[in-house]
Amino acid sequence: MNVEQTDLPGVLLISPKVFGDARGYFKETWSRQRYQDAGLPGDFVQDNLSYSRKGILRGLHFQNPRPQGKLVQVLQGEVFDVAVDIRYGSPHFGRWFGTVLSAENHLQMYVPEGFAHGFCVLTEAALFAYKCTEYYEPSSEFSLRWDDPDIGIAWPLDSAPELSAKDRDAPRLRDLPQHRLPVYP
Numbered sequence: 001m002n003v004e005q006t007d008l009p010g011v012l013l014i015s016p017k018v019f020g021d022a023r024g025y026f027k028e029t030w031s032r033q034r035y036q037d038a039g040l041p042g043d044f045v046q047d048n049l050s051y052s053r054k055g056i057l058r059g060l061h062f063q064n065p066r067p068q069g070k071l072v073q074v075l076q077g078e079v080f081d082v083a084v085d086i087r088y089g090s091p092h093f094g095r096w097f098g099t100v101l102s103a104e105n106h107l108q109m110y111v112p113e114g115f116a117h118g119f120c121v122l123t124e125a126a127l128f129a130y131k132c133t134e135y136y137e138p139s140s141e142f143s144l145r146w147d148d149p150d151i152g153i154a155w156p157l158d159s160a161p162e163l164s165a166k167d168r169d170a171p172r173l174r175d176l177p178q179h180r181l182p183v184y185p
């Protein structure tokens, strides 16, 4: 596998080794020692799977306290996946990184603890799988506006996305009280 730093420090792009043959392909999607040696956490505690139709956007989400690092990948379809550094005091506070993850490109992204995360679906549907370093804790989970102009994510969308009620009402980063934000480092 190959692991690349992105231009947002802490966010990693992982290309698993894909063994193609006449039957199709095989890949290891996570192996603790190898991923740990490459700088990822070894202590994921929860696996999640979501299915969404084209035009759906989930995010931007984060947990604090109990921040979650997320190793994300797409099993079917294509999404534009985004991480935003929202750690109070970070030199990269408010900066985002986004890329296309798809079943075809096999890319995985690591979104570190303290970053907000979201994605929009670019194909008819997408099956989105991820491992988390912390358990889901609804009382610590928050949404941040997907189109916060202070963050300025260039979502590759031609029309307004479909959102959950929670995400539609989400505040801007500048309106989140400081104690809600994860702290750097």
Ligand SMILES: Cc1cn([C@H]2C[C@H](O)[C@@H](COP(=O)(O)OP(=O)(O)O[C@H]3O[C@@H](C)C(=O)[C@@H](O)[C@H]3O)O2)c(=O)[nH]c1=O
Residues within 6 Å of the ligand: 048, 050, 058, 059, 060, 061, 062, 070, 117, 118, 119, 136, 164
């Ligand atoms: C995230 C999550 C949700 N749920 C439940 C709560 C709710 O009834 C239902 C749907 O939850 P949500 O609307 O929050 O699902 P969703 O919008 O898919 O939330 C996810 O979005 C992406 C972008 C992330 O980064 C994830 O960490 C997570 O926040 O599933 C769990 O039971 N466990 C979980 O870990």
